[in-house]
Amino acid sequence: MKVYAVGGCVRDQLLGVPVADRDWVVVGATPGEMVAAGFRPVGRDFPVFLHPRTNEEYALARTERKTAPGYHGFVFHAAPDVTLEDDLARRDLTINAMALDEAGRLIDPFGGRADLQARVLRHVGPAFAEDPVRILRVARFAARFDGFRVADETMRLMRSMVEAGEADALVAERVWQELSRGLMEAQPSRMFEVLRDAGALARLLPEVDRLWGVPQRADLHPEADTGVDLMRVLDAAARIGAQLPARWAALLHDLGKGVTPQDQWPRHAGHGQRGVELVRAVNQRLRVPGDCRDAAVVTAREHGQIARALELDAAALLRLLERCDALRRPALLAQVLDACEAAARGRAGRLDDPYPPRGRILAALEAARAVDAGAIAARCGPDGERIAQAVHAARAAAIAGALR
Secondary structure: OEEEEEOHHHHHHHHOOOOOOOEEEEEOOOHHHHHHOOOEEOOOOOOEEEOOOOOOEEEEOEEEEEOOOOOOOEEEEEOOOOOHHHHHHOOOEHHHOOEEOOOOOEEOOOOHHHHHHHOEEOEOOHHHHHOOHHHHHHHHHHHHOOOOEEOHHHHHHHHHHHHOOHHHHOOHHHHHHHHHHHHOOOOHHHHHHHHHHHOOHHHHOHHHHOOOOOEOOOOOOOOOEHHHHHHHHHHHHHHOOOOHHHHHHHHHOOHHHHHOOHHHOOOOOOHHHHHHHHHHHHHHHHOOOHHHHHHHHHHHHHHHHHHOHHHOOHHHHHHHHHHOOOOOOHHHHHHHHHHHHHHHHHHHOOOOOOOHHHHHHHHHHHHHHOOOHHHHHHHHOOOHHHHHHHHHHHHHHHHHHHHO
16 A cells, blocks of 8 residues: 555645645555545545545545546546556646655656646646546636646647537536636636637636627726726736625626627616626526625626716615615625726726725715614604605615715
């Protein structure tokens, strides 16, 4: 039995970045021997075990064989005669196909260290084409590692996979998992640029893909192309440290521009409301979690009004807060404001300037929430409509006072 550290932990160690988790491969052992040594079995598709003390995962060296479309269609083989190189050969990229033995010696049969130094994302071998999730993983790695490019031969292979329909076999949960992780990387725009270059974005998120080539008013947007502008917005969301709901909302906030009739270009009047149904369709198709779903819908519908918050009077600000459900869900408003701030900063290219709409909207929210609705209800009696009108009027007056 021989044990090797493999995959991402080896890559990150060579890059000099913190190693969060370590993966281990065991060569020359059987499941029975692992259990006898105190390891706890947890793998369903292939033998994976938890270390009795550290709880780190140890997997038996294995090979795999494609048997059906998609990423579920594999048969795995794990046995004592499977070598370390056999196991590494089934991995996606050369930079993830390295190992360290127990003495700390590097095993690098596919040139991963050289590709790390050259900052290249290159597939290990033809088996890459058998798993469409790898298209998403390559794109995510491009977003994570600054300055890395996809090797030409790997991009050609990814395009051929898309053309063969492999991307269409991806299930919604796995697409969302990879997209959400990519959005949280340092440069999320790179993920979508790689997916678009491979032709996969048009299959997975056609609503986003169609934004490229759609013009917008140059006096409002330094980047006249809506798709290029969107990439600046995504990276701005990353630079301000936005959470996932805000980054997802930023990605989808301008979908309505993709369906503006061409005879109206470069103007996009009403694109926010047009985009709402598109956002809802994407959320449903990818089974997006509720916090991300709600932030995206509200941002698509309201980002135009939020951008004009300095022009809104007290009554209009209160209506905006009510449409955002901010009085009940201030955390939702916080995500929406982050997405809108990213949209503003991405276009202006200025991350350190104030974002005035946030302060005005939050001041209005604080004033409105300070109104004692219970006391008003006690004065108004049992008439629900009268209570609602009185509370609304009191909140508008409070906002007006706060703005003065």
